Amino acid sequence: MLAILQSEWFKLRKSKITLLLFVGPLIGLFIGLTGNSLNVGEQMNQWYAPLFMMNFTYAILFLPLITGVLASVICRYEHQEGGWKQLLALPVTRGKVFLTKYLLLILLVLFIQILYLGAIYAVGTIKGFTDPFPLTIVWKSIIGGWVATMPLVALQLWLSILFKSFAAPFAVNVIFTLPTILVVNSERFGPYYPWAQPFSMMYVGGSTDDVFFIPWDQLLTVVGGGFLVFFLCGYIYFQRKPI
């Protein structure tokens, strides 16, 4: 399993992916630096203003979109010139290959999240915030956003294995991601829409009673359930896919 992971990372590292990893955090940084300061009132921590603005664009659009692109990239070179048949004729099981690709993807998303954390910190430093950095809240947001992308990554991996074309899974991703802008404002649909979860879990204004910014039952059913469904579908599909 470790050997497959090393091989996967090697193949991915040699494609021009490193730039992609910086897109989201850089956009966050840009928004944080250029946005007009919201009037958040005296009693609120200074860090909240850029956090609200950055999270909005980053978590609603860029995080879900980038995960889809990463999933496509990780399958693209297998589709291109018979990579699947070469890989699967090696002493590996399909289950491990699928799991490895998934694992690598979520590790990359975690890396992006940490870069984004760096971007938040950079914004505050450049703007000369004096309030203490809201570490707990930011960590909740970073890890929460990461957890929320897990079902989306599973779906995108499944679609990327299914479609040989690069564009098809991306189109699906865009189609589901764009409505998020509207859905997050809906109290009825927001909690149940998987693509809205990265935003909900990164939304620092959310309830802080639970470990994350969304209630446990929502986390378990929408994020956990979504993950199970998408991951199992992809896993089973890959097991049966004729190569």
Added chain:
Amino acid sequence: MEYIIQTNNLSKKFGKELAVNGVDIQIPKGEIYGFLGPNGAGKSTTIRILLGLMKPTFGNIAIFGKDLKSERINILKKVGSLVENPSYYPHLTAKENLEAIRKIVGVPKTRIDEVLKTVRLQDAANKKVKGFSLGMKQRLGIASALLNKPELLILDEPTNGLDPSGIIEIRELIKSLPEKYGMTILISSHLLSEIDQIATTVGIITKGKMIFQDSIEELRMFAQQHIKLKVSQHERAWRALLANGMKAELEDGHILLSDQTDQHVAEAVQLLVQQGISIYRVEEDKKSLEDIFLQMTKEELAG
């Protein structure tokens, strides 16, 4: 006999069509098994099944005496393969392509240079494979297959796209492997001449069915069935031979003797001379393997 690959009633259905129909392959250790058949006969499907890329609809497969279904990983550790068109990662160089595989099969790094040298790609080692010619990609594919020092090498149409000198080179390479490393090789081709020059055992498949499986010598035996005589008065000559109890056939004004021993031919000639028949030519009627192949595959179609 120890069989490296043994299949029993191997079949694969695509929809209603049987792409592979009850194939029994037996490949003894150390042989170069030529897997021959026209395009679309089921060669690649069979090979994919042997590598576990596809599941057979029914039938059993034993490789190294182990059941493929239950011991696939252990079997594949000792197998090197090249399936259909060469597979590669276009964004990587030749060396990096091999490195990606090496990490999984876990052989020392020095092995990469060794196999690149074996297939003579060392000069292009650091070039991106996207820019390779088909022949170079094919060599890289063979290098990948050799990387784990396999005991069984499965090569699907490995000389496709190579230029004549490349074909000869690869052929010599493949021929040397069983001797040098004790490998057993399964090589498929739709060209009989290719198999004829390389294989020690031959299996011929057409329309998903195995129609011949034996040593190449056995196949060649089909090739020299007759001694052909061109004589004056062939009709009379033929009757004279038959009257003296010799097996002979009349075909297009020629006499064909099926018993090819020197003695028999001498007797027949002597008899004809004594009968006052002029003998113009005595020759071996050597059918090319190509003819036999066509004949076999046609018979199968007719049947």
